[in-house]
Amino acid sequence: MGLQKPKHDVYQAIADPTRRQLLLLLQDAGELPLKEVTPHFAITRAAVSKHLHVLTDAGLVRERKVGRETRYRMDPDPLLELRRWLAFFDLYWENKLSALKLLVEEPEGEGPAEIGSDGGSSS
Amino acid sequence: MGLQKPKHDVYQAIADPTRRQLLLLLQDAGELPLKEVTPHFAITRAAVSKHLHVLTDAGLVRERKVGRETRYRMDPDPLLELRRWLAFFDLYWENKLSALKLLVEEPEGEGPAEIGSDGGSSS
């Protein structure tokens, strides 16, 4: 009953910079209750909570109640949709900016690592 | 003079479904004047124009005046930022959803592609 139409999709969810930061924070913190998330931002607890709910609605964050606190954890799955959408433009790049692609392959300059599995793609 | 702070970034620009469609349309149409873009949507010319301006502001679309018409063309460059941002979550996936990754590699499901065969990925 009540197939909750999500109301917020991934695209919308990541449109806000605070929410993007939230994702990164949760990503390497693992799981955090609202109380510990809040001090990382300059906005009120209520505002942070709202953002987390938007993210949850979009499926990017999972809630879990533990005692009186609610712990939030990241879930990257919905980002796959974004990836797929981005893939529509891949060919475009290969035509025009093979050089810039390098920026993608090595985000920070850690190791070579060949992310992208672009291996032996036929034309 | 006037370094125009963009006001719209890529994340915001692609948050709207109409704008995402616009990008796809322009991508395979190459370059179109507003007059020809409009009929693809159920909204007014003015609304389409606004969306195109948001996209232009974000750098995803280029304008070019030709006579009395303004032609719009896609520019995928800013999407690289999105890609780089997405890359932050790559490791996450490799830990949990190596299977789903296949969905990314092949957007529409053309060939069978050995789903589940975890190949020779190191730990």
Place this chain on the structure above:
DNA sequence: AAATTAGGATACCATATGGTATCCTAATTT
């Protein structure tokens, strides 16, 4: 030259969005 056409610029509107403040309930401490 007159009529038409493309599309920018405004004004305006309803709703969404990001935020605060306040209240309330359910756990947890003391």
Place this chain on the structure above:
DNA sequence: AAATTAGGATACCATATGGTATCCTAATTT
């Protein structure tokens, strides 16, 4: 048991957003 604490729920606010309608100017047709 009383006090405290975590965080949801509301009410509310200012601004952003997506959209329409209308007007205006500059090209293009006729």
